[in-house]
Amino acid sequence: MNVARTQTKQAPRRAPRPGAVLAALAAAQFTVMLATSIVNVALPQIRAGAGLSDGGTTWVVNAYGLAFGALLLAGGRAADLLGRHRVLIAGLALFAAASLSAGLATAADVLIAARAVQGLAAAAIAPAALALTMDQFPSGPGRGKALGVWGAVSGAGGAGGVLLGGVLTQAWGWPWVFHAVALGAALVLAAVAVLVPHAAGRGAGRGVGRFDLLGTATVTLALTCLVWSLTTARGAGWTDGRVLGALGAAAVLLAAFAVLERRRPHALIPPRLLTTGQVAAGNLLMALLGSVWIALFFFLPLYQQQVLGSSPLVTGAGQLPLAGANMLGATLAPRISRRIGGPVTVTAALLTEAAGLMWLSRISAHGSYLADLLGPSILIGLGLSIAFVQLTALAVNGVPREDAGLAGGLVNTTRQIGGAIGLAALATLAGSVTARASTRQPPLEALTAGYRTVFTVAAAVLLTTALLALLLTHRTGPRTATPSTGPASGPRPA
Secondary structure, three states: OHHHHHHHHHOOOOOOOHHHHHHHHHHHHHHHHHHHHOOOOOHHHHHHHHOOOHHHHHHHHHHHHHHHHHHHHHHHHHHHHHOHHHHHHHHHHHHHHHHHHHHHOOOHHHHHHHHHHHHHHHHHHHHHHHHHHHHHOOOOHHHHHHHHHHHHHHHHHHHHHHHHHHHHHHHHOOHHHHHHHHHHHHHHHHHHHHHOOOHHHOOOOOOHHHOOHHHHHHHHHHHHHHHHHHHHHHHHOOOOHHHHHHHHHHHHHHHHHHHHHHHOOOOOOOHHHHOOOOHHHHHHHHHHHHHHHHHHHHHHHHHHHHHOOOOHHHHHHOOHHHHHHHHHHHHHHHHHHHHHOHHHHHHHHHHHHHHHHHHHOOOOOOOOHHHHOHHHHHHHHHHHHHHHHHHHHHHHOOOOHHHHHHHHHHHHHHHHHHHHHHHHHHHHHHHHHHHHHOOOOOHHHHHHHHHHHHHHHHHHHHHHHHHHHHHHHOOOOOOOOOOOOOOOOOOOOO
């Protein structure tokens, strides 16, 4: 009996299947993306329930994006140095607590503060989860499939957030938008703790002393000033003294960061990272894609509610075709890239998304979902997901294991900062076009004119991005951007 018990105690624990590990990590990414868009449909109800002003309502969105974008690099480096598994677990726990606090908030400042803490936690979750995925799936077809799943859940999180936000707001009220995210984060935390091997999440293991505190503080403050100025410019205008001052401070701090990083032995962004593979090209292209991506999920629900008069529930349901196309495209992306090569795949994907946005630029004040939105949504979903998978692969393939968390943080940062810049610029553009049109057109016509302009400019940005992708990704051969190729960088013994 004792022998049997001893043998039972010593029996090795069966390792979770790779698919289960990927599902847990992808769920963490889905949760982060869900929190980005789930509040969009509920903003009118949140404003009334929490007593927010116009500016305060904007900061329900901006507080999350500001903290998320500014702290991603720090989160990625912390994951590399402190352990990716440990940082992911801590981030999910903080994310769940902040989400619950946001749902319970009855004052505007408490709600906005909780959203900022959500963003801080997301900045730890996203790079750690991506680095763990790269650890679990070495370069090859397995990594291509993993990145396909990653792209699917990222896009589905954005579209699913609009849908879920509409359902919850209409059924139980706006607090459940945050309660649902809190419950989801808690479930993901449990899945990660059980399914993701702890040893695979260890970083470089060389101690906290190697963390570049000065560089981290400088770039975080620079990104905070940049994102704050861009989001504030939407309401205050580009000539506002605070906006100009923050932009100037961001420029000075970024210049100081560049000088510091050249001189520090353990820089936050080691120069070697930007010269590895096509990391620099991948991040530039991802920033341009992000400038359109985040704006799309902001303006599309507004058009449906403000112009077409759709309810929150109908608006959310209208995102289902886009989410479905997104998941399909992300699943097919690795297979397509193996057949025709990475550069052609990413260029075609960007052109497909641009075509969908050009179609959207023909919307009217008297349109309908079926005639004006369904077809463009499918094209955009397919193009967006394939481009995202390819550009993520471009930005992380070939990166040494000790820098994987930082590479994941960098590509998430460029997408988030690109999104902040794009959203601020396009919102300002839409507002100015609407203001001019309102002097000679009915209100709905004027609103629609602003949205048409936004979609036209977004299409032009993607056309430029497609041209750059064709030029930059062809430099090292026809298949550089393919997720299933590249130097082996699989998991090493911890």
